Amino acid sequence: MTTTLFAPATDYDAMRVRWTRDDCIAFERAGVLTYRYELIDGVILRKMPVYIPHARLVRKAILWLCGTFNEEYVLDQATIHTRRDDDTYNAPEPDIILLNKPDTDVPTSQPRPEDVRLLIEIASTTPDYDLGTKARLYARAGIPEYWVAHLDKRIVYVHTNPTPDGGYTRIERREPDTLLPLNAPANAVPLPVADLLPPAG
Numbered sequence: 106m107t108t109t110l111f112a113p114a115t116d117y118d119a120m121r122v123r124w125t126r127d128d129c130i131a132f133e134r135a136g137v138l139t140y141r142y143e144l145i146d147g148v149i150l151r152k153m154p155v156y157i158p159h160a161r162l163v164r165k166a167i168l169w170l171c172g173t174f175n176e177e178y179v180l181d182q183a184t185i186h187t188r189r190d191d192d193t194y195n196a197p198e199p200d201i202i203l204l205n206k207p208d209t210d211v212p213t214s215q216p217r218p219e220d221v222r223l224l225i226e227i228a229s230t231t232p233d234y235d236l237g238t239k240a241r242l243y244a245r246a247g248i249p250e251y252w253v254a255h256l257d258k259r260i261v262y263v264h265t266n267p268t269p270d271g272g273y274t275r276i277e278r279r280e281p282d283t284l285l286p287l288n289a290p291a292n293a294v295p296l297p298v299a300d301l302l303p304p305a306g
Contacts, residue, residue, distance in 0.1 A: 123147025125193050143184075144196040145238060152198070158256055158303045159200075159229045165301055166201055166225060166254075173286075173293045177207035178222075185224075186217045188246040195242060201225035203286060218246040223286045225252045232257070240264055241271035250287050259302045 124147050132138035141152040155163075163181060170179045180202040187195045202216060203223035211220050224243055226235040235253045243251050244267035251264040251273065260280050264273035265287065283295035 121147075123194050124149055126196050129196065141182075141198075143198045144194065145242070147194040153230050156229065159227050161303065162227050162254055162256070162301060163200055166296075169296050169301075170201070170203055173289060174203060175207070177209065178204045180204065180208060180216070184215050185221065186213070186215055186246075187242060188218065191242065191245060197239065197242065199224040200227045218248055221248050222288070223250045223252065224248055225254065228253050228255045229257075236262060240273060244268060244273050245271045252284070254302065256303060259298075259305060261298050261301070 124144060126144060129138060129142070129144055129149065138149070143150045143152065167179055167181055181200060182198060183202055184196050184198045185202065186192050187197065201224070202221060203225075204211065204216060204220055205222040206220060211217075226239060228235040232253070232255050236255075240251060240253070244264070247267055247269075249265065249267065251267075253262040253264070254260075255262065260278050261282075261284060263277045263279055263284070264275070265277075266274040268274060279298050281299065283297050284301070285293060285295045
């Protein structure tokens with residue numbers, strides 16, 4: 106008789122539960138999901154506390170974008186839709202959203218990819234995640250431009266040319282440089298990276 110010391114291998118990936126947008130809405134209504142979160146690939150991620158450097162950068166970027174494009178084109182901390190086949194399991198909440206139309210002209214309660222001109226994430230605690238997982242998600246959605254402001258490295262990564270398979274073909278590091286979104290107004294004044302990021306040290 107053969108004795109088996111270990112149970113057969115279990116397919117843990119098949120056992121994992123991927124939550125959906127509808128699940129999250131039900132959890133909110135039931136009072137279970139009471140904190141700020143994002144849904145990424147079926148995983149509910151609690152949003153981290155926002156500290157002063159992060160909040161200051163968001164404020165500076167929003168003021169500059171509002172002055173360049175008009176405040177009706179700018180949103181912060183708003184959930185967006187993703188590509189249709191990603192949308193069931195994803196509900197990201199970028200730090201800043203620049204729309205390509207006034208928010209009053211967006212036909213849904215959350216912007217869809219075709220409503221978005223630029224997304225900005227402030228990478229204070231999750232730079233690898235913002236530069237990897239989220240970049241691929243936004244590229245698949247066809248978001249034309251995506252910036253990641255890395256607070257520790259004092260670099261802004263500018264992603265353009267999204268591809269459907271989940272990547273941006275052009276990624277530029279902006280250090281002692283300036284920023285200007287694609288198709289900005291002709292009279293737009295570029296934003297120096299040094300003015301956006303916190304002081305060195």
